[in-house]
Amino acid sequence: MPLVALAIAALAIGFEQLVQLRYGALGIMAFLALTAGIRAKNALIGGIGAIVLVMLLAQSG
Secondary structure: OHHHHHHHHHHHHHHHHHHHHHHHHHHHHHHHHHHHHHHHOOHHHHHHHHHHHHHHHHHHO
């Protein structure tokens, strides 16, 4: 079980670095808002983070 948790943490950190490299500080803030909203079960914070990420994705595509 600890190996699975370590692998998931490594993937999360890797994804976070990818978002930061591609979308800058705003992307990392949106990703953190999304994860904080999911962990706290707060739909407003998670929704704001998700919307900002979608807007960044749409802008670059």
